[in-house]
Amino acid sequence: MRKPFKIGPKEYKFKKDAISHYRTILNSYDCGLSLNEADFEDLIDLLDYDYFNYLAELEITQEIQAEEIDDEGKTNKNNESGETEILIEDIKVARVQFNTKCFEVFYNDQTSQYISYLMILNNTKYTPEKLFYVACRNSVHDDIKSVKQDYFDKNSVKGQVKCQETGILSKWTELAIDHRQPNTFSVIVDRFKEVNRIELEKIEYISNDQNHIIFQDADWKEKFRKYHSEKANLRIVRTECNSSRTAMARLKRTSKDLTIE
Structure with missing residues (x-):
């Protein structure tokens, strides 16, 4: 039996179904609008999927310390270094080159970055x-x-x-x-x-x-x-x-x- 394609708690029969899901989210918003809570959580799951595949592919085995799981199942890491922890505050739909859309992630250090759901889903091999x-x-x-x-x-x-x-x-x-x-x-x-x-x-x-x-x-x-x-x-x-x-x-x-x- 084919192993389901899993991102966060959601399972997709095929990767194309996951792509369709995130494309629907992207196209359901006008540029400049923030994602609602459910779609925000789906994007967080996608970013976690990208990150943990990163580590798995490269067999990075750093021990994760002082990790706590909150009531909603999110992972929070204590920062013992005294530095401000960088957290995601908002995710919006942005307009980029050639009049196309993408997701823009905003952090609490006042920076932001564009992410491509297609690159994450299609490019999980990290050389x-x-x-x-x-x-x-x-x-x-x-x-x-x-x-x-x-x-x-x-x-x-x-x-x-x-x-x-x-x-x-x-x-x-x-x-x-x-x-x-x-x-x-x-x-x-x-x-x-x-x-x-x-x-x-x-x-x-x-x-x-x-x-x-x-x-x-x-x-x-x-x-x-x-x-x-x-x-x-x-x-x-x-x-x-x-x-x-x-x-x-x-x-x-x-x-x-x-x-x-």
């Missing part, structure tokens, strides 16, 4: 290369957030700043930090691997208090942070802006580029 990319991204998460915060502190007018692409006054949640071409984030990661002659199969990972995949060896985090700060030419732009800007394919920094201090 060493993909894991390395995610660990690199998480290594500079605080740096990227600091760049955005610094730009707002210096340029904010009634809680809004100008998008460096369009000039439109925009709120924090309407903007993202973009890596200007040709040094896109993927290019920086690839060059870092080449420069350091990294053997991906030998790199080990753990998950931190926020369930983020990070390098087990903290030296790799610091090495990548330094390399990224030297190579990244950053702009703060509206989230719907197309990041593939052929007119900006220059290596030298300009006076408008934001840098990590």
Whole structure:
């Protein structure tokens, strides 16, 4: 008998049924609207499905401590490090490139990110290369957030700043930090691997208090942070802006580029 496709408490006979379910949720909302409680919980289950497949595929066996299960069956992890725990506050439907929709997840640290239900459901095999990319991204998460915060502190007018692409006054949640071409984030990661002659199969990972995949060896985090700060030419732009800007394919920094201090 075929094993059911399970996400959270729900079971689907086929993966296509799960895809249809999440597509229906996405298409039932206008852009900018928050999900209702039931749909919010389904998206949380999808994110947990993505995360736990991550760990299972890579056989990460970090012991999870101080874990409590609340009355609703959600997992809460105590944060003994004294750092603010990053939690999901809201999930909305957003409009992105080519007038398409996707889910946008909002966190309590005032950041947000787009997620694709199709990528999660169709791409559950996490190769060493993909894991390395995610660990690199998480290594500079605080740096990227600091760049955005610094730009707002210096340029904010009634809680809004100008998008460096369009000039439109925009709120924090309407903007993202973009890596200007040709040094896109993927290019920086690839060059870092080449420069350091990294053997991906030998790199080990753990998950931190926020369930983020990070390098087990903290030296790799610091090495990548330094390399990224030297190579990244950053702009703060509206989230719907197309990041593939052929007119900006220059290596030298300009006076408008934001840098990590």
